[in-house]
Amino acid sequence: MSATSCDTVRESAPDFALGALTGRERAEVVAHLDDCPACQALVGEYASVADSLLELIPEAEPTAELAPPVLAAMRPSPRPRWRHRLVALAAAAIIAITGATGLTVALVTRDDGGTSSSAAPPLRSAPMVGSGDLTVGRVVTTSNRPPTLAVSVDYWLPDGSYQVAASDRAGEAAPVGTLDVTDGRGTWTGRAAQLGHPVAVELVDQSGHVVCRGRLAWPPDARSQSPMGQSGSA
């Protein structure tokens, strides 16, 4: 427990929520909040009030569309050509060694759990890992009901259509959509109708081979297997 008392923190809670404390004062409050749920709740109430102040600010129309520069910033910077060649050679070697039927054995050797907080975050993500432990993209899912799945790939996969298949912790698996890769990139967003919280998402090529997979870690309380409606978009 920090040296700062609850009375002191309660007095400073409005200033803290507004960001009006100095760095040292703020650090003292933060240290206290780590161990005091009651003060956390109070600060949370003040923080909601502070956030609401921004809700009053009127909207305004920018003179230019903001989407194009935002989309431009989201594009990955071009990789050196030598890296493309190196990865292609490595992938070819791995495929030659494992053979088509052994390809899936090499899949999913890494799982970073993709979370920013230990307390049931609303979004969970994981890398889409392909042959040779190569990260080829990312999967993100929401914790709402029904959860949305979003898959993107931007590396290594040959152009073409891939089936998106998801499975839940009960072991049920189902195709949920199709992701098209063009010029090495593709995205798919949609929902898994029949499944609970998805724990694995795979891309399957035209031959039925799993080319990459993402494993999503869920906290113990996220065990609902409720039926979900279905929708999707390429």
Add this chain to the structure above:
Amino acid sequence: MWRATDETLLAGFAVGDAGAAETFVARFQRRVYGVALTITRDARLAEDLAQEAFVRAWRHAETFDPRRGGVGTWLTVITRNLAIDAMRTQPRSEFVDPDELEWLLPPASEPDPAETTVRSNDADWLRRALVDVPDEQRRAVVLAGVLGFTAQEVAERERIPIGTAKSRIRLAMSKLRRARAETEATR
């Protein structure tokens, strides 16, 4: 795509889905730009900051926590922090005077839905509650909560002792917190 929930759009945006990104930006750009423009009063800078706010939202989508508010609120907080950082190089005297912010004034009459630029009824309780907050307290809260002033800076700006600045902030926030609790209780 327009029917998608904010959270669903954010998920698509997070993985770089171009369609989700375009819809997400279109849905929130007026709101984000409005915050940036209000704080900076510089249209060009505000557009740059609004773009940056969306890029940060894309990069840090996993930090969004719906228990703390909606996607729009999360975005406005990101934008506010960016705008305040951008203004840190400016003298505090360059910041807008809270008395010039007409949106803080109590409405003279019921807002016309066709004209209002405020997004939702979620903040109506706050608008009503601010009517009962004395001007000097409202100024202190806006300087701190919207424009990023510390209590010490509020004191310097208002030419009052820091203890007085803190008192004004705390009295106003306490009233607003009570108003929010009463609103929640009646829902």
